Amino acid sequence: MNSENLTGLEKLLREGPQPINLGLRGFGEALRHQGVQVIHVEWSPPPPEVRDLEDLLDKLLL
Amino acid sequence: MARICRIHKARYLDSVFLMEVTRRLQAEPGITQGAVVMGTPANLKLLLSLGFPEQDLKEAGPDDLVVAGEGEPQALQKALTKVESWLSGERRGEAQAPKTLIQALALNPKANLAVISLPGRYAGKEARRALERGLNVFLFSSNVPLEEEVALKRLAQEKGLIVMGPDCGTAIIAGVGIGFANAVRRGPVGVVAASGTGAQEFTTLMHKAGLGISHVIGVGSHDLSDAVGGISTLCALAALEADPGTQAITLIAKPPSSTVLGLLRERMNKLSKPVVACFLGLIPPEIARALGGRLALTLDEAVVKTLGVLGAPCPSFLASYEASPARLARTQRPPLAPSQRYVRGLFAGGTFCYQAQLLFHWAGIPFRSNAPLLPQYALPDPWRSEGHALVDLGDEAFTEGRAHPMIDPTLRYERILQEAEDPEVAVLLLDFILGHNASVDPVGELLPALAKAQEKVTQRGGHLAVVASVCGVEGDAQGYGSQVEKLRAVGAHVLPTQAQAAGLALSLTQGRHEQ
Numbered sequence: 001m002n003s004e005n006l007t008g009l010e011k012l013l014r015e016g017p018q019p020i021n022l023g024l025r026g027f028g029e030a031l032r033h034q035g036v037q038v039i040h041v042e043w044s045p046p047p048p049e050v051r052d053l054e055d056l057l058d059k060l061l062l
Numbered sequence: 063m064a065r066i067c068r069i070h071k072a073r074y075l076d077s078v079f080l081m082e083v084t085r086r087l088q089a090e091p092g093i094t095q096g097a098v099v100m101g102t103p104a105n106l107k108l109l110l111s112l113g114f115p116e117q118d119l120k121e122a123g124p125d126d127l128v129v130a131g132e133g134e135p136q137a138l139q140k141a142l143t144k145v146e147s148w149l150s151g152e153r154r155g156e157a158q159a160p161k162t163l164i165q166a167l168a169l170n171p172k173a174n175l176a177v178i179s180l181p182g183r184y185a186g187k188e189a190r191r192a193l194e195r196g197l198n199v200f201l202f203s204s205n206v207p208l209e210e211e212v213a214l215k216r217l218a219q220e221k222g223l224i225v226m227g228p229d230c231g232t233a234i235i236a237g238v239g240i241g242f243a244n245a246v247r248r249g250p251v252g253v254v255a256a257s258g259t260g261a262q263e264f265t266t267l268m269h270k271a272g273l274g275i276s277h278v279i280g281v282g283s284h285d286l287s288d289a290v291g292g293i294s295t296l297c298a299l300a301a302l303e304a305d306p307g308t309q310a311i312t313l314i315a316k317p318p319s320s321t322v323l324g325l326l327r328e329r330m331n332k333l334s335k336p337v338v339a340c341f342l343g344l345i346p347p348e349i350a351r352a353l354g355g356r357l358a359l360t361l362d363e364a365v366v367k368t369l370g371v372l373g374a375p376c377p378s379f380l381a382s383y384e385a386s387p388a389r390l391a392r393t394q395r396p397p398l399a400p401s402q403r404y405v406r407g408l409f410a411g412g413t414f415c416y417q418a419q420l421l422f423h424w425a426g427i428p429f430r431s432n433a434p435l436l437p438q439y440a441l442p443d444p445w446r447s448e449g450h451a452l453v454d455l456g457d458e459a460f461t462e463g464r465a466h467p468m469i470d471p472t473l474r475y476e477r478i479l480q481e482a483e484d485p486e487v488a489v490l491l492l493d494f495i496l497g498h499n500a501s502v503d504p505v506g507e508l509l510p511a512l513a514k515a516q517e518k519v520t521q522r523g524g525h526l527a528v529v530a531s532v533c534g535v536e537g538d539a540q541g542y543g544s545q546v547e548k549l550r551a552v553g554a555h556v557l558p559t560q561a562q563a564a565g566l567a568l569s570l571t572q573g574r575h576e577q
Contacts, residue, residue, distance in 0.1 A: 006304075007222030007223070007301070008174065008196055008197075008198060008221060008222045008223040008224075009198055009222060009223055009224045009297060009298075009301045010222075010301050010304050010305070011174065012174050012175060012198050012224075012235060013235060013236060013276075013277055013301055013302075013305050014236075014305070015174065015236070016235060016236035016237070016238060017174065017175045017235045017236070017238050017240065018170060018172050018173045018174050018175065019173065019174075019175045019176070019177050019200075019240070020163060020166045020167065020170070020173045020175070020176050020177070020192075020197070021177045022163065022176065022177070022178050022179070022180055022188055023076055023177075023178055023179030023180045023185075023202065023203070024076045024077070024078055024179040024202070024499075025076055025078070025079055026076075026078050026079075026499055027177055027179055027202070027240070027241060027499060028177070030239070030498040030499050031177070031238065031240065033498075034238050034239065034498075036238055037170070038177075039160060039166045039169055039170055039173065040159060041159070041160050041161065041162065041163060041165070041166050042159040042160070042161055043074060043161070043162075043180060043188075044072060044073065044074045044161070045072055045074055045125035045184065047072065054187065
């Protein structure tokens, strides 16, 4: 099958994961140990004013 | 003695890293108590119970980091300075690292998977962001509301993506283990799993049987509920059907609702590849009728049936999997004292606790559990065993404010010692889970507790039998063989599968509970 016709999930299975890790640092490290290029996000909770704006945007988008 | 609490507002660090910092703080000289935790209600409750004053904690919220210590004043100041340096050491690595998913995507626009293990109240939003940008999602976080799960999964479905989770512990994609997974070889078997430890047991047994795994797609524990309608499971089945490396598919979950069963059966009937459905639970007759020979009732049976549909030989350790524990029990006669009658199962894997309950239930042996198969089996106090007790130590009642027993052995260590105090205990039934992200030496960490417990029971004139299973393969960092050897060195019976271990524990006490 032409890879352009594959869904995003099918491509993931075919090509293997290229992950972005948010949360437990160990999950990213375990992926790196398996030879996978992983990007770890140094995530922190959004400030309350940003959170309110995000909530509003989410409601508009839903 | 001094007590100090410091609150760092809006500073997030993950629970596993903080567990390590807490351990290091507690090991500092002159420190009597210490904890470095996020200010969640459960953690604040824990700090209050340790005697830290409410006044010092009132400003802390779930997004804030709390550093709390108790000890000799000078030693405490010194230790807390060290904690700051450990924490800022962590921060040094943050300078160039992306702070958001969007920034990370700029660094790798080809990223195709977001692995999310943030607190539940933020996880859903980040998952949505990932899906909107074309990424599949592995969502380890729990406490994501059901309606949010449904919305995320519908969005994924529209976009041809998948949400693995929430509450998804295990996936293997093209040979890469994500979350808690083992170093199994690649091969023709695709797995769709609503149970992380169920997937780990199945894949490691399949590896030991000589076959391999194409992919394990986790779906989260609620996917086959009426509310979610099996959205991720159906997407996963379709993707494995299209995957050229997959020749057979095994589904591992608790029994679905009748509505979802209808959807599943329709999809399964259309698949060109053979499917085995392992539904761990009490199977309604409609499911048994609908699935016929494709239904497996235990993880061992799922492996045997999957090997069968592929025409692969069944290895001896599985060939007589139902009869071998009883046969073994006839040859093993532990010198139990008359009062010793009961099995105490202390599990790190929730599915292992559940599977053990099924075996006891089918054998007609009454038991208690904190995560009961049926309401009548409920253990009134999860902290105290009675009769045959099968305890899931990964249950929320135990993990509030601490890491899961697959990572942190403390709780199981203490519980083993507690069980040894009970003259009715005959058998300790234990599971050990190896692989990525699990404890570096799960058996070694518990050996001192097992030795103390055995000594205690021997001093009373009895014998404490230890029956165990080790879920893992030789290629796991912990090494399957060395973990098994450590257990055998203390006289434990180590069975090749968890179902067989539960069967042996049951057989060793057969008849004794009626005395």
